Amino acid sequence: VGFSKIDVLFGRRSEAQVRHRYSNLRGENFRFVQADIQAIDTDAQSVATSAGTFAYDYLVVALGADLDHDATPGYRESGAHEFYSMAGVVRLKPVIDAFSSGTLMIGVLGTPYKCPPAPYEVACQLHERFSERGVRDAITLKMVIPSPRPVPNPGVSDALEKLLKTILRDPAEKV
Secondary structure, three states: OOOHHHHHHOOOOOHHHHOOOHHHOOOOOOOOOOOOEEEEEOOOOEEEEOOEEEEOOOOOOOOOOOOOHHHOOOHHHHOOOOOOOHHHHHHHHHHHHHOOOEEEEEEOOOOOOOOOOHHHHHHHHHHHHHHHOOOHHHEEEEEEEOOOOOOOOHHHHHHHHHHHHHHOOOOOEEO
């Protein structure tokens, strides 16, 4: 789903339009199995799972990752939202749609974090959306980042910082 979540957040596509099911993965010379792994025998090139034992030439184990909101003290109590999961996007969309004045803070709460360009992309699209709705002047957009520069690449950071000064009307704060 990746960057498609941003399309859902801003109403350009629905959740159903961007959802891809693992069960729909098809291809020649590979087999997708979603199961609990019980044992991997690299010598015999086999993996025992809750769905049976499978031989393999190449084994890809994708463990996935979930956000841990409880790892950030105060996150749940503060009314914070996130746009890194589809559930988060679905909860955040009506908040963004109804937001017409006040301060909106985009906070990158630590490193590493999923998809480093996403906070900057969302900041740009929030600026654009609020401008289109005619409420941009009533909204203060702020961003807090955990590093001295937006990204490690100096040229990209220079460009992002210039853009952020325009859309945030203030540079991103460092934490």
